[in-house]
Amino acid sequence: MTNLDAVKARHSVRSYLSKPIPEDIRKQLQEEIDRCNQAGDLHIQLVTEDPETFSGFRARYGKFENVQNYIALIGTDAPDLDEKIGYFGERLALFAQTLGLNTCWVAMTFRKGAAKAECEVSKREKLVCVLALGYGKTQGMSHKIKTLDEICSDTEQLPEWYRQGLECALLAPTAMNQQKFRFSRTENFVSVKATGGFYSNVNLGIVKYHFELGAGTENFKWK
Template sequence: MDILTAIKNRHSVRNYIDKAIDNETLAALKAEIDACNKESGFHIQLVANEPKAFEGMMANYGKFSGVQNYIALVGRKDADFDEKSGYYGERIALKAQMLGLNTCWVAMTFSKGAAKKAVTIHSGEKLGCVLALGYGKTQGVAHKSKPMTDLCETNGNVPEWFKNGMEAAMLAPTATNQQKFIFTLSGDTVTAKATGGFYSKVDLGIVKYHFEIGSGRTL
């Protein structure tokens, strides 16, 4: 599976079967995490065979079941923490999809206390969102999207690469499917910004990564 196919096929999955992730798949995913950490300066960690973060009341509220693995997005408490965690977290989520795994972005409906006990958080770092990880009972369902014209601003002819980028961005997961972002094309320059709403900065990082993959352009 290539990454564009992963973008189209990846949907949020909350319920997982009782199946361990094999060592080869874990190694490939860890290699991607290491690459993201090296590039970003983050301290993202894979937690395997540890169900406690998804056993409490919050996980039940979030309708999660069978979650025994997750990706913990840990990094320095910088101003760009949220956006970078979205960008690199989604990069890892798509790699997981390419490896035959399923994921779900989780901001609040997990036990943060249990997760903090399972990871290493250095001074000056914090734990943000996590990604539930494993083999889903289903492959999830596609989310509805706003029209492209509601999510971008352009003038004149719109190049094909920009349309491709927007189509990929429209497939990106966002908190409660709010899609609080706007891309602006001015000449050959693209900018993207969050337009408010909870976790919209995390969402901005996610949609930026999707846009870059779809368009072949770096923002």
């Protein structure tokens, strides 16, 4: 399974089995985290067997159950941090799916202080959010998504690469499943803008990664 295959297979999962992640899977995941950190100049960290971060009221409110592993999405605080976290965090979520793991983006319903205690976070850095990680009790379920017309104008006679990119973007997870983004294109130059909502810049990074997977980076340039 490739990351593109994982786009269709992956759904958010909040309840997990009491099954540890094997060492070989952790190693592959850590290697991909290292690649993302290098490419994005980030400080993303893998945390396993931590029962505290997803304990208490916040986790119950978010309907999380038995989350003991997660990926802490951390980087130097800067204007572009949230978008980079979305982009590389989704790359990791899809990679985890290819390894047989399940994930869920989590921004509010976890104990941030407990997560920071398990990680290395300098004064210049920010823990933006986390990816809950593990073997799900289920594989999750799909949600209603928007149509192409709702995220893009002029949807007639689209180049195939552009259509495939848009369809892949529509499968991207966004906060509250709001899908508040809109695409435009001039020849092979593509633009996407957030149209509001919670964690809009994180969502934008997630959507951009999905679009690139579907469209192929050799077919267009961001503008």
